[in-house]
Amino acid sequence: ANAFESTALQTIDLPETIEEIAAGAFKNCAELTEIGNLEKVSAIGTLAFSGCSQLKDITLSPAIAAIEDGTFKNCTALTSVDLSGVATIGVHAFYGCTELRTVNCKPMMPPSVYSDSFPTTSPEMVINVQADALKQYQENTEWNQFYGRFLRSAAL
DSSP: OOTTTTOOOOEEEOOTTOOEEOTTTTTTOTTOOEEETGGGOOEEOTTTTTTOTTOOEEEOOTTOOEEOTTTTTTOTTOOEEEESSOSEEOTTSSTTOTTOOEEEEOOSSOOBOOTTSSOTTOTTOEEEEEGGGHHHHHHSHHHHTTBTTTEEEEOO
16 A cells, blocks of 8 residues: 555556555655556555546546545546446545546446535536436436536447
8 A cells, every 4th residue: 555655656557467556556646647557457445546636537447346435536637537337436536636527437327426526616527428327327316416517428
Protein backbone atom coordinates (compact mmCIF):
# COMPACT_ATOMS: atom_id res chain seq x y z
CA ALA A 1 0.00 0.00 0.00
CA ASN A 2 1.06 3.61 -0.68
CA ALA A 3 4.01 2.35 -2.77
CA PHE A 4 4.44 5.49 -4.87
CA GLU A 5 2.54 7.96 -2.68
CA SER A 6 3.54 11.61 -3.19
CA THR A 7 6.35 10.84 -5.65
CA ALA A 8 7.13 12.91 -8.77
CA LEU A 9 6.20 9.99 -11.02
CA GLN A 10 4.87 11.30 -14.38
CA THR A 11 4.01 8.17 -16.36
CA ILE A 12 3.97 4.49 -15.63
CA ASP A 13 3.41 1.41 -17.73
CA LEU A 14 2.09 -1.24 -15.40
CA PRO A 15 3.47 -4.71 -16.03
CA GLU A 16 0.86 -6.86 -17.77
CA THR A 17 1.03 -9.30 -14.86
CA ILE A 18 -0.27 -6.69 -12.37
CA GLU A 19 -3.86 -7.55 -11.49
CA GLU A 20 -4.41 -5.31 -8.48
CA ILE A 21 -3.40 -1.81 -7.46
CA ALA A 22 -3.16 -1.53 -3.69
CA ALA A 23 -4.89 1.09 -1.56
CA GLY A 24 -3.18 4.46 -1.80
CA ALA A 25 -0.57 3.14 -4.25
CA PHE A 26 -0.36 6.36 -6.31
CA LYS A 27 -2.03 8.72 -3.83
CA ASN A 28 -0.99 12.36 -4.29
CA CYS A 29 1.25 11.67 -7.29
CA ALA A 30 0.51 15.20 -8.52
CA GLU A 31 2.65 14.84 -11.67
CA LEU A 32 1.15 11.53 -12.87
CA THR A 33 -0.40 12.05 -16.32
CA GLU A 34 -0.58 8.57 -17.82
CA ILE A 35 -0.99 4.98 -16.64
CA GLY A 36 -0.27 2.33 -19.27
CA ASN A 37 -1.94 -1.11 -19.10
CA LEU A 38 -4.54 0.04 -16.57
CA GLU A 39 -7.12 -1.82 -18.65
CA LYS A 40 -5.43 -5.10 -17.58
CA VAL A 41 -6.00 -4.45 -13.85
CA SER A 42 -8.96 -6.20 -12.21
CA ALA A 43 -8.97 -4.44 -8.80
CA ILE A 44 -8.04 -0.96 -7.57
CA GLY A 45 -7.87 -0.16 -3.87
CA THR A 46 -9.27 2.69 -1.82
CA LEU A 47 -7.65 6.09 -2.51
CA ALA A 48 -5.30 4.46 -5.07
CA PHE A 49 -5.19 7.54 -7.33
CA SER A 50 -6.56 10.16 -4.95
CA GLY A 51 -4.90 13.53 -5.53
CA CYS A 52 -3.37 12.63 -8.91
CA SER A 53 -4.18 16.11 -10.14
CA GLN A 54 -2.70 15.74 -13.67
CA LEU A 55 -4.47 12.50 -14.64
CA LYS A 56 -6.91 13.29 -17.49
CA ASP A 57 -8.54 10.15 -18.93
CA ILE A 58 -9.25 6.75 -17.43
CA THR A 59 -10.39 3.56 -19.17
CA LEU A 60 -10.95 0.76 -16.72
CA SER A 61 -10.99 -2.94 -17.40
CA PRO A 62 -14.38 -4.67 -17.60
CA ALA A 63 -12.96 -6.96 -14.89
CA ILE A 64 -13.08 -4.16 -12.29
CA ALA A 65 -16.26 -4.74 -10.31
CA ALA A 66 -15.82 -1.89 -7.81
CA ILE A 67 -14.50 1.64 -7.76
CA GLU A 68 -13.56 1.84 -4.11
CA ASP A 69 -14.09 4.80 -1.76
CA GLY A 70 -12.05 7.81 -2.86
CA THR A 71 -10.23 5.94 -5.64
CA PHE A 72 -10.03 9.00 -7.93
CA LYS A 73 -10.89 11.66 -5.35
CA ASN A 74 -9.48 15.10 -6.18
CA CYS A 75 -8.15 14.10 -9.59
CA THR A 76 -8.84 17.67 -10.65
CA ALA A 77 -7.71 17.29 -14.30
CA LEU A 78 -9.74 14.13 -14.95
CA THR A 79 -12.09 14.86 -17.87
CA SER A 80 -13.46 11.45 -18.83
CA VAL A 81 -13.82 7.93 -17.51
CA ASP A 82 -15.11 4.70 -19.08
CA LEU A 83 -16.70 2.19 -16.70
CA SER A 84 -17.53 -1.23 -18.14
CA GLY A 85 -18.01 -4.00 -15.59
CA VAL A 86 -18.49 -1.91 -12.46
CA ALA A 87 -21.13 -3.05 -9.95
CA THR A 88 -20.23 -0.58 -7.17
CA ILE A 89 -19.04 3.03 -7.19
CA GLY A 90 -17.90 3.97 -3.70
CA VAL A 91 -18.24 7.05 -1.53
CA HIS A 92 -16.19 9.97 -2.94
CA ALA A 93 -14.96 7.74 -5.81
CA PHE A 94 -14.77 10.76 -8.16
CA TYR A 95 -15.41 13.49 -5.58
CA GLY A 96 -13.47 16.67 -6.27
CA CYS A 97 -12.94 15.79 -9.95
CA THR A 98 -13.99 19.28 -10.95
CA GLU A 99 -13.15 18.89 -14.66
CA LEU A 100 -14.97 15.58 -15.08
CA ARG A 101 -17.24 16.04 -18.10
CA THR A 102 -17.92 12.55 -19.48
CA VAL A 103 -18.66 9.33 -17.62
CA ASN A 104 -19.47 6.41 -19.89
CA CYS A 105 -21.21 3.95 -17.60
CA LYS A 106 -21.66 0.84 -19.73
CA PRO A 107 -23.25 -1.74 -17.37
CA MET A 108 -26.86 -2.56 -18.23
CA MET A 109 -27.66 -2.97 -14.53
CA PRO A 110 -27.10 0.27 -12.59
CA PRO A 111 -24.09 -0.02 -10.27
CA SER A 112 -24.53 0.81 -6.61
CA VAL A 113 -23.67 4.50 -6.24
CA TYR A 114 -23.70 7.26 -3.60
CA SER A 115 -24.87 10.87 -3.94
CA ASP A 116 -21.28 12.06 -3.52
CA SER A 117 -19.63 9.47 -5.78
CA PHE A 118 -19.48 12.08 -8.56
CA PRO A 119 -18.74 15.83 -8.45
CA THR A 120 -22.28 17.20 -8.34
CA THR A 121 -20.94 20.75 -8.63
CA SER A 122 -19.88 20.21 -12.25
CA PRO A 123 -22.86 21.35 -14.35
CA GLU A 124 -21.18 20.27 -17.61
CA MET A 125 -20.79 16.64 -16.52
CA VAL A 126 -22.77 14.03 -18.44
CA ILE A 127 -23.21 10.40 -17.42
CA ASN A 128 -23.85 8.31 -20.52
CA VAL A 129 -25.57 4.96 -20.15
CA GLN A 130 -26.66 2.36 -22.69
CA ALA A 131 -29.82 3.57 -24.45
CA ASP A 132 -31.54 0.27 -23.62
CA ALA A 133 -30.65 0.70 -19.94
CA LEU A 134 -31.73 4.33 -19.43
CA LYS A 135 -35.10 3.37 -17.94
CA GLN A 136 -33.42 1.05 -15.41
CA TYR A 137 -31.11 3.88 -14.32
CA GLN A 138 -33.99 6.37 -14.13
CA GLU A 139 -36.05 4.02 -11.95
CA ASN A 140 -33.12 3.13 -9.69
CA THR A 141 -33.36 5.09 -6.42
CA GLU A 142 -29.61 5.70 -6.23
CA TRP A 143 -29.29 6.81 -9.87
CA ASN A 144 -32.50 8.83 -10.01
CA GLN A 145 -30.70 11.68 -8.22
CA PHE A 146 -28.62 12.17 -11.38
CA TYR A 147 -31.54 11.94 -13.80
CA GLY A 148 -32.39 15.12 -15.64
CA ARG A 149 -29.16 16.76 -14.58
CA PHE A 150 -26.43 14.40 -15.71
CA LEU A 151 -27.86 11.12 -16.96
CA ARG A 152 -28.16 10.66 -20.74
CA SER A 153 -28.64 7.70 -23.05
CA ALA A 154 -26.04 6.91 -25.65
CA ALA A 155 -24.89 4.16 -27.97
CA LEU A 156 -21.96 2.95 -25.91
